[in-house]
Amino acid sequence: MPREFILTERIAYFSMEIALRPDIPTYSGGLGVLAGDTLRSAADLDIPLVAVSLSSRAGYFRQRIDEAGRQHEEPAPWDPARWARPLQARVAVTIEGRVVWVGGWLYILEGHMGGRQPVILLDTDLAENSEADRHLTHYLYGGDESYRLKQEIVLGIGGVRMLHALGFRIRQYHLNEGHAALLSLELLNLFARPSEDLRPGEGPYDIPRVREMCNFTTHTPVEAGHDKFPYGQVQAILGDFIDLPTLKQLAGENELNMTRLALNTSEYVNGVAKRHAETSRHLFPGYRVLAITNGVHPYAWTHPAFVKLYDEHLPGWCHEPELLVRADCCIPAESVWQAHLQAKRELIELVKAQSGKSLDPEVCLLGFARRMTAYKRPELLFSDLSRLKAIAGQRPFQIVLAGKAHPRDQEGKRAIEAIHAHIRELADSVPAVFLPNYDMESAAAMVSGVDVWLNTPQPPLEASGTSGMKAAFNGVPHLSVLDGWWAEGRIEGVTGWGIGNGDADGNDAASLYEKLEQVVLPLYYDNRPGWIAVMLGAIAKSASIFNSHRMMRRYASDAYVR
Ligand SMILES: *Cc1c(COP(=O)(O)O)cnc(C)c1O
Numbered sequence: 001m002p003r004e005f006i007l008t009e010r011i012a013y014f015s016m017e018i019a020l021r022p023d024i025p026t027y028s029g030g031l032g033v034l035a036g037d038t039l040r041s042a043a044d045l046d047i048p049l050v051a052v053s054l055s056s057r058a059g060y061f062r063q064r065i066d067e068a069g070r071q072h073e074e075p076a077p078w079d080p081a082r083w084a085r086p087l088q089a090r091v092a093v094t095i096e097g098r099v100v101w102v103g104g105w106l107y108i109l110e111g112h113m114g115g116r117q118p119v120i121l122l123d124t125d126l127a128e129n130s131e132a133d134r135h136l137t138h139y140l141y142g143g144d145e146s147y148r149l150k151q152e153i154v155l156g157i158g159g160v161r162m163l164h165a166l167g168f169r170i171r172q173y174h175l176n177e178g179h180a181a182l183l184s185l186e187l188l189n190l191f192a193r194p195s196e197d198l199r200p201g202e203g204p205y206d207i208p209r210v211r212e213m214c215n216f217t218t219h220t221p222v223e224a225g226h227d228k229f230p231y232g233q234v235q236a237i238l239g240d241f242i243d244l245p246t247l248k249q250l251a252g253e254n255e256l257n258m259t260r261l262a263l264n265t266s267e268y269v270n271g272v273a274k275r276h277a278e279t280s281r282h283l284f285p286g287y288r289v290l291a292i293t294n295g296v297h298p299y300a301w302t303h304p305a306f307v308k309l310y311d312e313h314l315p316g317w318c319h320e321p322e323l324l325v326r327a328d329c330c331i332p333a334e335s336v337w338q339a340h341l342q343a344k345r346e347l348i349e350l351v352k353a354q355s356g357k358s359l360d361p362e363v364c365l366l367g368f369a370r371r372m373t374a375y376k377r378p379e380l381l382f383s384d385l386s387r388l389k390a391i392a393g394q395r396p397f398q399i400v401l402a403g404k405a406h407p408r409d410q411e412g413k414r415a416i417e418a419i420h421a422h423i424r425e426l427a428d429s430v431p432a433v434f435l436p437n438y439d440m441e442s443a444a445a446m447v448s449g450v451d452v453w454l455n456t457p458q459p460p461l462e463a464s465g466t467s468g469m470k471a472a473f474n475g476v477p478h479l480s481v482l483d484g485w486w487a488e489g490r491i492e493g494v495t496g497w498g499i500g501n502g503d504a505d506g507n508d509a510a511s512l513y514e515k516l517e518q519v520v521l522p523l524y525y526d527n528r529p530g531w532i533a534v535m536l537g538a539i540a541k542s543a544s545i546f547n548s549h550r551m552m553r554r555y556a557s558d559a560y561v562r
Pocket residue numbers: 028029030031033369370371438439440443444464465466467468470
């Protein structure tokens with residue numbers, strides 16, 4: 001291990017997925033992109049982290065869409081040896097009574113300002129292991145429940161052991177979602193009091209000491225979204241790693257709930273937006289859940305044309321994105337519009353190259369891209385096609401969409417097929433294109449190249465959402481349901497526009513159509529200076545706040561140092 005990484009104490013940041021770069025497919029969506037942006041900000045701000053994840057050699061998947069609009073998943077393997085160096089250490093974990101060896105890779109994340117952060121990618125694909133065990137770290141969110149539990153043993157328990165074997169000194173652990181919560185069981189064992197030291201009535205486990213070291217960020221506002229395992233299965237796979245009464249006390253009476261375990265073993269707990277923290281407090285009564293609203297990495301998500309503008313007018317913004325608050329006074333409107341047109345032309349070229357379809361640079365372009373899953377409501381925009389056509393009859397608009405459905409998410413896959421049917425039906429009045437294989441790269445092109453970024457989740461299920469923040473860095477206004485970060489980021493007509501009132505049962509489709517027809521399209525076509533003012537408002541009042549530098553500084557001051 002390079003000495004620079006083990007000289008100082010570090011924060012161990014555990015995440016099941018992490019988006020390191022577009023050509024390393026170890027992420028499926030927002031959670032992984034957030035983990036990547038966290039590391040990128042830590043690199044820029046010199047906050048010493050070490051990330052721990054799985055190598056996911058088989059990748060997530062490459063999405064292909066057939067003639068009928070159906071998703072097909074193609075393998076997206078990657079070769080860690082090409083990007084990372086093998087670790088010199090091996091550790092063992094016990095799974096189903098067998099020893100499973102865990103090796104891995106050191107990937108060094110290099111920030112654009114010269115900072116470096118180590119990333120440990122755990123890997124069980126070793127000759128010492130059985131064929132089945134060699135595949136344990138291959139598939140991100142693949143396999144069945146028992147495969148998931150085994151992966152979580154490798155991540156949580158194997159991860160802590162690997163950090164120690166490599167000589168890291170860890171001052172705090174940060175659990176990005178509950179997947180790595182088993183790490184706190186390893187810490188309980190590590191810090192267990194020897195039986196001869198026990199006072200009457202005292203157990204061996206020093207729970208307060210472990211809590212002092214752990215921080216937990218929850219991302220899932222619904223109970224059903226949390227990983228849970230029946231205790232029979234846990235005992236068969238994990239054995240008597242920790243005694244059952246203690247485990248039940250920490251992780252739930254009836255089944256092992258990874259979120260409960262993380263909540264009970266972490267002194268600092270946060271949700272990823274103010275509204276999400278509130279939802280989480282209702283979901284987990286009795287726990288102190290604070291809020292650190294997510295952010296996106298400034299440089300990573302800003303189109304080069306806007307990087308140039310910010311460098312020129314607000315030097316230092318890459319380290320201190322708060323400076324963008326001055327954008328509306330310091331950056332000439334015309335140069336913002338020109339930078340935007342460049343990004344829009346590039347997106348239109350990408351769409352042409354990938355789909356053969358031509359979009360019109362003069363026509364307002366709406367963008368929608370995210371994981372295709374029910375709560376994101378990708379079909380809300382299409383809920384009344386004749387209304388949509390009527391709106392386009394007054395003032396034209398066009399749409400670009402993208403998104404992958406998890407291979408087992410039948411509802412998400414059906415939505416992709418349905419969207420393709422809508423696109424065909426709208427062909428004569430609203431040009432629309434679905435770009436296959438949504439990833440970091442196409443996300444960057446879309447959030448900068450569209451005129452409006454659309455977001456229509458079912459409240460209160462969007463914990464934060466981050467793609468609208470990426471849009472803000474590119475002066476692209478957000479048109480979104482009032483959920484997640486937008487519940488606090490929206491200033492009506494200044495940073496973008498709200499849809500509905502944020503209630504679970506609001507008529508969001510009607511509200512969306514009305515905003516589009518009455519506010520968004522008229523401003524775009526009839527008042528260009530007014531439109532550019534909203535673009536500048538998004539930069540000044542959204543990007544200056546909703547960035548991962550602010551988020552990391554908050555984690556450093558509120559969670560890591562306490
Ligand atoms: C930013 C990003 C996401 C998350 O976007 P949301 O708005 O949170 O849904 C998902 N996938 C990719 C590829 C991204 O870049």
